[in-house]
Structure formats: C-alpha cells, structure tokens
Amino acid sequence: MPHNTSVSMPWRAKKGRYNFMGTECAECRKIFYPGRPYCQDCHKKTADKKLSGRGVILTYTENHTAPVGFEKYVPYMIAIVELEEGPMVAGQVVGDTSKISIGKKVHTVFRKLFEDGDSGLIHYGMKFELDE
Numbered sequence: 379m380p381h382n383t384s385v386s387m388p389w390r391a392k393k394g395r396y397n398f399m400g401t402e403c404a405e406c407r408k409i410f411y412p413g414r415p416y417c418q419d420c421h422k423k424t425a426d427k428k429l430s431g432r433g434v435i436l437t438y439t440e441n442h443t444a445p446v447g448f449e450k451y452v453p454y455m456i457a458i459v460e461l462e463e464g465p466m467v468a469g470q471v472v473g474d475t476s477k478i479s480i481g482k483k484v485h486t487v488f489r490k491l492f493e494d495g496d497s498g499l500i501h502y503g504m505k506f507e508l509d510e
Contacts, residue, residue, distance in 0.1 A: 398486050398504055400465060402427035411465035431486030431504065433459040438471065438478055447492065459484055459506055473507040483509040 401413035401424035408417055409427055417424055438457035455471040455478055471478060472489060484506040491503045 398429045398431040409463040433461040435482045470505045472505045
C-alpha cells in the first residue's frame with residue numbers, strides 16, 4: 379500500500395494563518411493581498427511575501443448591527459487600510475477606538491475572530507489596532 383505523504387490542510391495553511399502573507403511579483407515587484415499566483419499587470423509568477431501589517435486608515439465605519447452570532451461585539455469599527463507595501467485591505471479595528479480617524483496609523487494584531495457553536499473551537503486571525 380502506498381504511503382500518503384500529503385500534509386493536512388491546516389498544516390499547509392499555517393504560514394498564511396499565523397503571518398500576514400501576500401505575494402510579490404518576481405518581475406515588477408508589485409505586492410498583492412490577498413496573494414495571487416500571477417501578477418495582474420505583467421502576468422509573471424509571484425512568490426509569498428510576509429507583509430509588515432502596518433498601514434494607514436483611508437476610511438472607516440462604526441457598525442451597530444452585526445451578523446447572527448456576533449451581536450455581542452457591537453458597536454465595532456471596520457476600516458479600509460492602505461498597507462505600507464501598497465495593497466488596501468478591510469479589517470476590524472480593535473482596542474481603544476475612541477481616537478480613530480482617517481490618516482491614523484495602524485498595525486495588525488493576532489486576535490480571536492469567532493468560536494464554533496457547541497464545539498467551542500476558537501478561530502484566530504488578524505485585526506488592526508491604532509498606533510500610539
């Protein structure tokens with residue numbers, strides 16, 4: 379019987395799950411988030427690129443209505459952040475958001491995203507926090 383050398387999906391996704399990963403074009407150096415296998419401009423292959431997680435808020439909104447299961451988190455802030463490397467990304471802003479404003483610098487933090495119902499499995503991911 380052949381030995382299966384395949385690694386489970388959670389282990390293969392570990393790099394992107396525990397790091398803020400995008401891709402960078404080998405030719406024109408454009409950076410993408412989320413990552414993509416080929417550059418949309420010059421169509422060359424891309425390679426994994428760990429992103430700094432630092433950026434600036436372009437716009438934001440305060441949400442008072444949440445999807446089912448997230449009601450306990452309202453109100454919460456969602457921002458469009460332009461990363462230092464160029465891509466724009468949407469994400470929740472956590473921590474003391476009383477000083478949130480357009481142009482404010484942020485950095486990524488690793489936080490709890492949600493829990494799976496009765497199983498209690500906790501899912502983690504990246505959120506943004508205001509710089510001091």
